[in-house]
Amino acid sequence: MVKKGNIPWNKGKKHSKETKEKISQANKGKKRSEEVKKQMSISRKNPSKETRTKISQAGKGRKFSEEHKKKISQANKGKKRSEEVKKQMSITHKNPSKETREKIRNANLGKNLSKETKKKISLANRGELNSFYGKTHSKETKEYLRNINLGKKASAETKKLLSDINNKPERKALQKEILKKSRKNMARPNIPEKAIGKILEEIGIKVKFLQDIDYKNLENKITSKEMDIVWKDSMGNKKIIEYNGRYHFDPRDHEPDEVYEVHGKPTKCQDIWDKETMILNQIRNAGHQILVVWQKDFLNDYENEEKRIIEFAIKT
Numbered sequence: 001m002v003k004k005g006n007i008p009w010n011k012g013k014k015h016s017k018e019t020k021e022k023i024s025q026a027n028k029g030k031k032r033s034e035e036v037k038k039q040m041s042i043s044r045k046n047p048s049k050e051t052r053t054k055i056s057q058a059g060k061g062r063k064f065s066e067e068h069k070k071k072i073s074q075a076n077k078g079k080k081r082s083e084e085v086k087k088q089m090s091i092t093h094k095n096p097s098k099e100t101r102e103k104i105r106n107a108n109l110g111k112n113l114s115k116e117t118k119k120k121i122s123l124a125n126r127g128e129l130n131s132f133y134g135k136t137h138s139k140e141t142k143e144y145l146r147n148i149n150l151g152k153k154a155s156a157e158t159k160k161l162l163s164d165i166n167n168k169p170e171r172k173a174l175q176k177e178i179l180k181k182s183r184k185n186m187a188r189p190n191i192p193e194k195a196i197g198k199i200l201e202e203i204g205i206k207v208k209f210l211q212d213i214d215y216k217n218l219e220n221k222i223t224s225k226e227m228d229i230v231w232k233d234s235m236g237n238k239k240i241i242e243y244n245g246r247y248h249f250d251p252r253d254h255e256p257d258e259v260y261e262v263h264g265k266p267t268k269c270q271d272i273w274d275k276e277t278m279i280l281n282q283i284r285n286a287g288h289q290i291l292v293v294w295q296k297d298f299l300n301d302y303e304n305e306e307k308r309i310i311e312f313a314i315k316t
Contacts, residue, residue: 179263180226192298193228193243199309200231207231213240215282225279235316238288241309245295248276252296 015023032040047055064072081089096104113121127133137145154162165171189197189209197207211230217223229241244250249260249269256270280290291312298305 189228190243190245192245192293192295195298196229196241196243196293196309199306200229200313203310203313205231205233205313213283213286213288215279215286217282218278225283227283233313233316237316239313240283240288240290241312242280242290242292243295243298244292248272248294250294250296 123129125131166175193209197209200207208230210226210228212224213227213230214222214224227240228243230239232238247262249258249272251269251273254269256268256273258269259266260269260272261267262272280292284290289312291309293305293309
C-alpha cells in the first residue's frame with residue numbers, strides 16, 4: 001500500500017515481459033469471491049468524480065498501436081452482451097442526462113475532424129450500415145421535430161457557413177448524384193412515357209427508359225443527361241424520344257420572362273429553353289437522333305403524335 005501523498009516506487013516504470021508472464025501465471029485459475037466481484041462491479045459502475053477525472057487525464061493524448069487495437073478487437077470477438085446490459089445501453093444512448101449531453105458538447109467544442117476521419121465516418125454510416133436505413137420517423141417524431149424548430153432563424157454567420165459548404169464542388173457533385181438517384185426512385189417512367197414505349201413495342205421496337213447519355217458541353221467537358229426513351233434501330237442509329245411535361249414550360253403557354261424555381265433557383269423560362277436546346281443539340285452532335293414530344297400535343301392530339309412517333313422510329 002502507498003500512503004496518500006507519497007510517490008510510488010514504481011511510478012513511470014514498466015514491468016518486463018518476464019514479470020508480466022509471472023503475474024499472469026500466478027493469477028491463472030484464481031477465482032474472486034462474490035463479495036469482491038460485487039465491490040468491483042459497484043466501483044466500475046459508479047466511480048467517484050475524482051476517479052473519473054483521473055481516468056480521463058490518464059487517457060488524454062494516448063494512442064493505441066495498431067497491434068494493441070488488433071488485440072482488443074480479437075479479445076472482444078464473439079462476446080455477447082446480456083439482454084439486461086443491452087437494455088441499459090439502449091436507455092443510456094437514447095436518453096443521456098443533461099449533464100452527460102453538456103459534457104459531450106464541451107468535450108467536442110473546437111474539435112475539427114480530419115478529411116480522412118470524416119470520410120471514414122461517412123462510409124461507416126452509408127446505406128445499410130446506417131442505423132436508420134429503411135426506417136421512417138413516426139408522425140409524433142415529425143411533429144416534435146417541427147415544433148422544436150418553429151420560429152428558429154439561422155444567424156448570418158450560420159447562413160454564410162452553409163452557403164460556403166453547399167458551394168464546394170464536391171458538395172455540388174454529391175447533391176447532383178442524390179438528385180439523380182431520387183428522380184430514379186420516383187414513379188418513373190411516368191404514364192405518358194410508358195404509353196410512348198407501348199406504341200414502339202407494338203411495331204417491334206424494344207426501348208430503355210431513363211438512360212444517362214454522355215455529351216460534350218460548351219466548355220468541351222464530358223457530362224451526361226438522363227433521357228426519357230432510348231433505343232438503337234436495326235441500322236444502328238441511336239434514337240431518343242424526350243417527353244416534355246409541365247416542368248419544361250411549353251413556350252405556347254409561358255412567356256420568356258416568367259420566372260419559376262428550378263432545382264432551388266429562380267430561373268426565367270427563356271433560360272430554361274435555351275439550356276435545353278443547347279443540351280439536345282450537343283447530344284445530336286454526339287450522333288443521336290432526337291424527337292421531342294410535348295405534353296400538350298400528346299394529350300390533346302394523340303393520333304397525330306402517335307403518327308409522328310412511328311414515323312421517327314421507322315425512319316432510317
